[in-house]
Amino acid sequence: IANHLCDEYGLDTISTGGTLAAAMELYERGIIKEEDLQGGPPLRFGNSEVLHYYIEKIAKREGFGDKLAEGGYRLAEMYGHPEYSMSVKKQELPAYDPRGAEGHGLEYATSNRGGCHVRGYMISPEILGVPKKLDPHDVSEEKVKWVKMFQDLTAVIDSAGLCLFTSFALAAEDYLDLINAATGFNYTLDEMMLTGERIWNLERVFNIKAGMVPERDDTLPRRLLEEPMPEGPHKGHVVRLKVLLKYYYKVRGWDEKGHPTKEKLQELGLA
Known part of the structure; x- marks a missing residue:
């Protein structure tokens, strides 16, 4: 009701x-x-x-x-x-507690629209094992590369007017075929993913220009960072966001404070 x-x-x-x-x-x-x-x-x-x-x-x-x-x-x-x-950048979080899926927590913290579960959806590999099962408590640079990939792909899916949850059945190559069929272009997979990266960076720059401060706003509610999960299979865990953010800014090619560099924007044709 x-x-x-x-x-x-x-x-x-x-x-x-x-x-x-x-x-x-x-x-x-x-x-x-x-x-x-x-x-x-x-x-x-x-x-x-x-x-x-x-x-x-x-x-x-x-x-x-x-x-x-x-x-x-x-x-x-x-x-x-x-x-x-329980919000990020003043947007309320959905029901996925990131203390049980730390890559998903990084997505919450860095999403360009605040605490959103569909700007990447690391729940898929971390919990559901799709397309590959990842350790939900791995906070390595390799895990962060998955976060970036999911975010860039999601940006493409959203821009194409498709539902993110079709990704349970479709791979990146399938979206490439759909986009090429609909537009008549002949994008490569790398070009499609680069488009997603350009979208993500453009949104990021817009947010910073509008007053978002990465050092302050790329974060999670204190409870998720300091209060361990009280029960269940992820009991005792918090989100180790500082570790993840350090890798994330590096993988994104941004500076250590989370700002896209001039070189990165030039590389993407945005400066």
Whole structure:
């Protein structure tokens, strides 16, 4: 029902869920008070029925819904605790906990649109084993090369107007055939992947020009970096982001602070 309500009101389900989760944690910690809810039901984890109430309030910006409508990061920031928003670059994270898939955590931290699971989708090799099973806790330079490859390929898939999840059945070579058939061009695989790299770098430069600071913004919520996974097969793990970012900037050909270099942009025909 909650999913249906989000669809009917034009709300993103991931951002809505992440915002309400942040609100629930703030409420259970006593940071959001009962009077803040303006007559709304208590925001407690496990009470799914409150979702229906607050989704409508968010859509209409009524009561406490007016604050919720600002998103999880801004809500938590209003109450002085942005660390309780599970978001990257102010965009709420989906349900994949990167403490169990560290390459995916790197994707969250470096995605050009904030905490997004479909700007690379390292869940595929790290968890599902497609196209190859990778150790989810490997933080080597070789793993980072996979992250870059997935990000560049995803940029191509998105630009072609295709669904990323077709990649469970299609390889990069298949997308090349589809694009060449649709456009009449005769791109090589290297040229197609270079196009994805150009897109990724262009978006990166735009974001930096618009005020994004890599040293500050290429990060994850503190919980994912400092609080080990409490249970399950990945118990005890955190995301070792500093190690991954060092390799990532190197593999991307950027400077040590995460800025595309003039030489890299010239190589890509962007400067």
